[in-house]
Amino acid sequence: MTSASSTPVARARTARASSTEIGSTADHFDFREDDDDYFTQPGDLFRLLTAEEQQRLFDNTARAIKGARPQTVEKHIENCTQADPAYGEGVREACKATGAL
DSSP states (O other), X not given: OOOGGGSHHHHHHHHHHHHGGGOHHHHHOOTTTTOOOXXXXXXXXXXXXXXXXXXXXXXXXXXXXXXXXXXXXXXXXXXXXXXOHHHXXXXXXXXXXXXXX
């Protein structure tokens, strides 16, 4: 049988209690409150890159994702495409070239 102090709820209460020591802002900030757009900022950053930097991003991504399940690679490409269609296409082409897809 699990003791009350080792249950997830008990651990969460302990963690919450200790978090108040660093201040109420850290303890009460809900970062999910305005966190519904995951694609604008990466798309804006992608468009700031030079063509050479974009190609490095594509190549690095393809090398890093190689070995992942095809559906994982496709999901990542889908996410990149939502940020910028050229971003998704570049990652797709690099994945094909490296054998990641």
